[in-house]
Amino acid sequence: MTPSTPQPHVIAYFRSLVWQSLDNDMLPTALFAAERLSAYDPKGGDSVHLLSLCLYRDGQYLAAESLTKSWVVRHLGCAYIYAQCCLKLGDGRESQGINALEACRRYWIGTSTWDRHSDTDRRSIPDAATVHFLLGRLWHNTGDVKKSVDSYVAALKLNPFAWEAFTGLCDTGILSRANDRLGVNLRPNAVFKQSQEMLESLKIPSYPSHPSNIPPTIPEESSTLNGLRNSSENLPSDPFSANGGSSRDRSDLSFNNHPSFFNRLNEGVGSGLEAETPTSQPTGSSSHELFGGNGLNTADKPPPVRKTRATTTEVTTRKLTSRSTREVGNDGKRSAASSQESGPQAPARRSTRLTSKFTSKLGVGAERETRLGTKEREREAKKAKTVASRSRSLHLTGASAAAKERQKERERDTSEDINMSDAASKPTFAPGHQIDIKKQEAQLFMLDLFKKAGAGYFSLSRFRCKEALHALNSLSLSQKDTPWVQSQIGRAHYEMANYVEAEKCFLRVRNLSPVRTRDMEVFSTILWHQRKEVDLSYLAHELVELDRLSPEAWCALGNCFSLQRDHDQALKCFKRATQLNPKLAYAFTLQGHEHVSNEEYEKALASYRSAITADSRHYNAWYGLGKVFEKMGKFDTAEKHFRTASKINPTNAVLVCCVGMVMEKNKDFRGALHQYNIACEMSPTSALSRFKKARTLMLLKSYQPALKELRILKDLAPDEANVHYLLGRLHKLLHDKKSAIKHFTIALNLDPKAGHLIKEAIENLDEDEDDEYSGDAEENRFLDH
Structure with a gap:
């Protein structure tokens, strides 16, 4: 018959099964067991959290959201799952997720578990850094970039290894009209460095005894019972503790989720051995307030009162001191009897045994006999007998003096044992603080690796x-x-x-x-620029075969149709990509380019704006808006958008050149020339910048500087007909008819389709050059897709 009150050991076994199933990606088993656990313990917040976690990993976001909605104020784990579901579902739910996390701030503020996870340990309840990161994503989706940045920064301060928070900062943009600044300024060297908490984690306790006697793990909080209870209020919930919700120290073996551990723990109890770590505390008010779980009703079975290591050692050493004189010289049987008198008639506690191991030396009692061993006692007895037979005449005087000396020595040893036992009851740090060299080496290696990768990612994002x-x-x-x-x-x-x-x-x-499909939309664009139609078609075919639901695959397929000038089919592919991933800004931008090719400017504007909504720092979309407004004759608006794109990507010479182009069309030739000079300095090999600079110098009648620029341009693009055509016009202005005819002829050979324009220019060599032309035909070949 199932008991009416949920039993801790049953709950612990349920949770062990669920976590084992989750770790091995057996979601149906995990869901089934978690549902049975929730029915068995319906008032347990930890049981609700575990079931909601299974639902979330199974993609049942609405079910998980509905399950955790009533627990968000009482249980941090439930609030975290609820907020994650709000992020996944969207549609304005992000603010509800933010409110849920803020409502239980007292549960997670100041917590840190970044170094408390291993292959066998787990913290299922998130710490402050994790919650801050989720808040950053939620704030970003609501459009409040400032609060999003603050949350990411808070996460990184607590955990420098939070890579997602770092990339979130890199990808987040802030537009400040006061100083026209875009982006968040970061210093990766200052982000990926050892925090004070990381330095503290490197310190290892130093014990007065020999290093070989130091136990593997002795929690500092376990020195007193009050210390244990205080520490439990600041640590996350343990998914494997007997009560299902109480928090434990990192060294607590009940955190071990290895399947064999559960058996070892049961074997220890069955054999009368007690674990060194504290016994599971009943779920009390502190556990309720911290994690919001109902806990278990254990009133009918109060927890055993546990003596701390310090108390046990103190009693033992006090009794040893009182007996130190009269036990000198007794045999092993007398020592064993005194050992039984020094403690209660019960199996020896592991904590006492461990204490005796790392105490440097105990000169009396059973501890002394255990340490020396039977063989050593026999050796000492033989030696004493030999000495006695050789010096029988000095027995009265020598033996008495030796006994007194040994007695004094044992008294000194006993007094030292008392001090050492007190010191061994709680780990201490040496004055210089011993450092775990291996752990420090691992930290520095990982931080250096993150620093280099982070510096590269941040620089690329800027x-x-x-x-x-x-x-x-x-x-x-x-x-x-x-x-x-x-x-x-x-x-x-x-x-x-x-x-x-x-x-x-x-x-x-x-x-x-x-x-791999990620970043393949960029690869497809690279092939598009190189006009590699066969390679692009093969890539698109492979990606679609790999994953038809990959937005990158549909972008590659759209670029393939675009290169074949099938703009309608390309648009269908790009729209499918945006359906699969509404946050893929580049797919919206590619849509806009195809609409521009079809001269559908209003639709192009809508596509570019959708791209900016998805990613405000997507400079390609700002550039696209500028090009559309330029084609519509709205040069002032076009200049504004080009400048925004240039602020996002200040190293792109084409964007700076575009600003100069619209200024040139507004008859601001000197302002345009300034932009072209900047573009040429940024990219000396930019053909478009050189071409526009030479063109503007000709309009300002600076013919010699223009000729210098065109000669450089001729070396950069010797087969470009427009360059030779412009050189012919410049030589005509310089009254060098021979050179003019030469370059006009080269241009005619390179581009026969423009023969009527070139022949007209040759026929008008004797006429004055008015230098009035739009320049669109010359610049078209230099415009980027």
Whole structure:
């Protein structure tokens, strides 16, 4: 018959089964067991949390949200699952998730468990850093970027290894009209460094006894019972404790979720042995207030009163001191009898045994006999007998003096034992604080690795591509030759318009992980720019075969149709990509480009705005808006959007050049020339910047500087017909007809389709050049997709 009151050991067994199923991705088993547990313990907050966690991992977000809604104020774990469901479901639920986490702030503020997880230990309740990160995502989705940034920063301060919080800061943008600043300024060197808490975690206790006698783990909080209870109020819930909700110290063996541990614990109890760590505390008011769980009714079975290590040792040493004189010289039987008198008639507690192990030396009693061993006692007896036979005449005087000396020595040893026993009852730190060298080495290695990768990611997010490449290339060869790092290097080359190197990086990614779809939309765009139709078609086909629900695959397929000038089919593919991932801003931007190709400007504006809604720092969408307004003749509005794009990506010469182009069309030639000079300084090999600069110098009648720029441009693009055409017009203005005819002829050979324009220019060599033209035909070949 099932008992009416939930039993702690039954709940613990249920939870062990659920966690084992979750760890091995056996969701149906985990769901079934968690539901049975919830029915068995319907008032237990931990049981509700575990069932909601299973529902969340199974993708049943509405069910998990409904289950945890009434528990958000009483249980941190339930509030966390509820907030995660709100984030997944969206539709304005993000604010409800924020309210839920804020309502239980007293449960998680100041907690930290980043270093308390291992292969066999788990903390199912989130700590402050984890909650701050989730708050950052929720605030970001609500549009409050300032609070989102604050939450990410708080998470990183508590846990420098919170990589998602760091990338969230890198990807988050703040637009301040006061100083026209975009983005969050970060210093990866200051982020990925040892915090004070990390330094404290490196300190190891120093024991007065020999290092070999130090027990593996002795929690500092276990010195007194009050210390245990106080520490339990600041630690997260233990999913494997007997009461299902009380918190335990990290060294508590009941945190061990290894299947064999449960058997070991039962064997220990059955054999009369008691674990060194504290026994499970009943779920009391502190547990209710901290985690919101109902706990278990254990009033009919009060917990045993446990003596602390310090108390047991103190009693033992006090009795040893009182007997130290009269026990000198007694045999082993007398010592064993005195040992039984020094404690209660019960099986020896492990804590007492461990204490005796790391006490440096006990000169009397059973401890002395145990340490010496039978053989050593026999050796001492033989030695004493030999000495006695040789010096029988000095028996009265010598033996008496030796006995007195031994007695004094044993008294000194006993007094030392008392001090050492007191010291051994609680670990202490040496004046210099011994450091766990291996742990420190691991921390520094990981921080250095995160620092280099973080510096590369941050620089790339700010489009400082050369800095990003320098940081990423500083990684070790094994780390560098991974899909994520190669993707970041490829993106850096792509932003620099170095498509050949970018293609090599993404081909390496494909070799390292043939089934990877992430970042493949960038690879498809690289192939689009190089007009590699066959390679692009093959990539799109492979990605669709791998995962038809991958938005990156549909972007690649759309780029394939776009390269074939089938804009309608490309639009269908890009729309499918946005349906699969409404946060993929680049897919919206590609839609806008196709609408522009179809001269559907209003639809293009809507697509670009959707991209900005998905990612306010997506400079390609701002650039697209500028191009549409430029084509619509709204040059002032176009300049505004081009400048916004240039602030997001200040290293892109094309964006700076676009600002100069609209200023030039507004007849602000000197302002346009200033922008072109900046663009040429940023990218000396930019053909578009050189071309527009030379064109503006001609309009300002600065012919010699214009000729210098065009000669540089001719070396950069020797086969570009527009360059030779402009050189011909410039030589005509300089009255150098021979050179003018030469370049007009080269332009005619390079572009026969523009023959009527070039022939007209040759026929009008003797006429004055008015230098009035739109320039659209010349610049079209230099415009980026």
